[in-house]
């Protein structure tokens with residue numbers, strides 16, 4: 001057993017998990033439950049009262065957090081300690097939203113000045129492009145941005161741009177290309193005019209196959225459509241920590257925006273990786289996004305554990321994963337602009353906490369990161385919510401909704417809100433056999449049939465959910481919301497004693513993919529791998545089944 005599962009608190013939580021009354025009873029016995037189990041900070045309101053939790057549960061979970069030295073671990077992250085131990089890196093995405101007056105030391109150097117310089121460089125670039133001073137090779141202003149990147153160098157900019165659609169004030173269009181499938185970039189290029197298109201290649205390492213290949217294709221298209229080598233500087237920019245490689249690739253040094261080793265890919269939208277966002281919403285709005293995240297950082301660093309939103313959310317999710325065998329967690333956004341957020345949180349959490357050994361290499365004897373998935377309300381209600389209500393798996397849910405819509409038409413938003421709140425209520429209270437029978441009392445069915453149908457209509461309820469609200473979706477509230485989930489992920493990793501900041505599993509896939517590529521292009525059929533891999537490669541080489 002690991003130290004964690006041996007601990008008295010872990011054992012106490014395990015015993016306690018068997019004795020929690022149904023949430024219906026918890027609500028009935030305490031009319032102040034909503035008030036007691038909700039909190040608001042940084043423009044966000046969290047209702048966590050619909051959880052299988054009593055005051056004792058919360059006490060025990062917070063004791064577990066204290067025993068795991070969560071406080072000290074939070075301090076270590078903010079202080080720039082090397083907490084990504086396998087890659088020997090500090091984890092300082094929080095420095096990207098720091099203020100000018102702060103001083104944050106990484107590897108012996110204050111990094112705030114370079115963060116500010118990069119923001120200023122972004123500002124100049126955004127101003128130049130959006131004020132139409134930046135001209136393409138035929139003298140026309142830029143109308144379209146193509147952001148090429150993958151993983152953290154893609155999802156953050158894409159999802160945040162989508163979420164902040166009401167704030168697109170610059171008149172530019174932005175297209176995102178990630179997948180190495182040639183169809184993705186080909187379909188985009190069909191829509192574009194090389195004279196007015198600006199490509200931004202985003203790759204921290206400048207070594208990611210998909211991004212390099214897509215950028216080479218974009219460059220070849222640009223040259224084939226009439227641009228010359230000397231025009232490339234007017235149409236290609238890059239964001240990378242590998243400036244030498246970007247220059248070698250042919251990107252003009254002035255158009256290269258720096259990144260740093262102390263920013264993980266999935267935490268990088270706050271850096272120049274967010275350039276496509278800034279080009280769409282303008283720098284003032286981009287800075288407001290940073291400000292929202294910075295407010296959440298301050299809350300996370302300073303609020304007592306019992307009033308700390310990322311801590312409460314992280315510990316409650318861990319509660320279900322470790323003590324109720326919940327294998328997944330669903331994120332349901334009741335706002336069309338936030339439809340991409342579940343995919344963003346999926347990458348954030350699953351790449352961070354999909355780990356099986358502790359920091360010292362011991363195999364864990366407890367579940368770590370769950371599968372994160374989700375979608376847009378109310379669409380899911382007519383599909384997978386059935387399983388949430390009546391399936392055999394326990395799936396804790398987060399419901400996210402702004403109180404005010406950017407598009408307040410008729411009764412739409414009232415209906416959206418009623419669906420959101422109605423779902424959390426249904427998940428919590430369920431429907432008893434007696435209630436189901438009562439509903440059927442006026443039907444013409446026989447008593448036997450009524451009983452049968454009633455059994456099918458029973459919903460156990462007691463399904464946990466959090467509800468997160470904000471006044472309105474703004475750059476600032478979105479910044480707070482994303483930072484909340486970043487820190488929630490950190491909290492869980494800290495308790496599980498895993499490294500939430502490396503991704504060796506993903507790296508292996510990259511290495512083997514390159515090896516397969518060599519075998520696909522080799523003179524002879526593949527024979528050296530396992531029979532399945534050889535067989536698949538050889539089928540591909542032949543091009544037919």
Ligand SMILES: O=P(O)(O)OC[C@H]1O[C@](O)(CO)[C@@H](O)[C@@H]1O
Nearest residue numbers: 151152153203204205208265506
């Ligand atoms: O920005 P890069 O170096 O191209 O990497 C892209 C992505 O690849 C990963 O390393 C693994 O998929 C992510 O963490 C990262 O965001």
